[in-house]
Amino acid sequence: MSAHEKNLGIGITAGISTGIFWGIPFLVPQLLPQFSSLEIAFGRFAFFGIISIFFIQKVLRIVKSLSLKDRLLLLLLSASGFWFYSMLLFWGVHQTDGIIASLIIGLLPISIPLFSPGRKSGGWKFYLGLLTLLIGLLNLLAYPLLASTKIVKATSSAGVCALLICLALWTWFAVSNSRFLRRNPHINRKDFASVIGVVSFVSILPVFLWQVEISELIHREGFRLYLICSMALGFGASWLANWLWNICSFHCPSEIAGPLIVSETIFGLLYSFIFENRYPHVYEIVSILLFLLGVALAVTAQMKEHQKKETD
Template identity: 30%
Template structure:
């Protein structure tokens, strides 16, 4: 469980970067940022794929189909919707909606667990979820003060609607990803991260080319292919491809193999905390008392969730021993 916790923490630190990138490249369309990030992911994955070629070659057709589905939903659709939502509605509102992921994933995975041993009684699970939810509301309510008011009501509404799609995509992704890994424990977390990168590359290239066709008929929309700041765009996309995609996915795979999915879902709060940290650094600001209180609640909720699952696991083992 400790290895799983540390892996989830590392993944959160990597994933927090994706909330800052759309603000750094605000003049780039969200879909272009998504395609660019995952082209970077796919190209970077070619390097570990070469060194890990024996285990990559051992993956079955079913594994590759699963990797393609996860790549499409959890990578391309999720980040495209999130980046577009952030640009339409500013960062705070989409961040507030995406911030509910720890609670939403935990509820969905506990409602329909991949294995009965992964579920806990709702009465045990509820306290940590309530504390995490209150922490998220405190943190994000404070962030709403950073809305600049420059967007129209329709932009805010459309941005929030699109962000709901991102929320649905990333609720589905960790649950399905964890189930595949637990059904195939022989697949190493790094191998599975590389496989998803390889599966993502053709999808991202196809999407990028399709956007290029669109841009050819709408030249004012975007300076295809590299936009107004090519060096910054390429550098940031490769950084996200390596850190937020390959390394983050590898660490999350490791956490998914070692933790119940309901608990792993709660640990996505590390992404929220990391995104907050990077946002404050980007703004050159310090967190308010409300944000600090929210962070304390988030950490307390995670600690309580860990203890809940540890106790449930101990009770399950004791019951098994007694029946034996």
């Protein structure tokens, strides 16, 4: 095996491992129905913030180096990509389920390049992929309501709207974050993750203290599980996942790294079906297959467009 193949294998393994941890946020709200989305989000960023504090000197140095405009943008980035996004995501999962949430957030490999500046049309294959994704999502959301079967379950339209807002927020975060880092090349991506962790914790802390009675939270049934899940979210789904994704991005070209984001959706779905202790219904299998086909078509079109752009 050549060194290139070995490095590529390391990158792909890291990318898939990232999905293992990124799938956790779709499961945790289902494990903690008695805890609010704010409480779950705070637990996540409390642990993420604690880990990031070990790098506080770098964090302070980076923040001091930023202009006032970039500091304000940093607050928006931490909200749209981390603490507020997480609150809304957890609430959306509470209102729907991890399956619907996984597929809606799984549109990120399409929405990010779609709204990236300077994007060229990916041709008919890209738009066919978008249409396939839309049909898959509509099937997932509409079939239980239209079919006169026992599989009908309450799906909150407000929850679906919240998840769509999450999709929009993280799409904006991804595009704006790339622009922010290009404008500040002195910031290392690994260090920036610590900056975001600290800023997110500082941002959500006053909201948490305002809305939550801490003594009641500590004595609530299931608090030990809450701590375990918070650690899994803060260390696993945030800090460790970011570290693994940096390895993936370093060893894999964007044409390979991009599609690996789908592993988040796959593990989110897997965790949800395991939690519900069932196999997917036929309409869910159809929706998932349409989703994977749509992503494959759209991402392939983007890859070809990217390769063409590099050769021109």
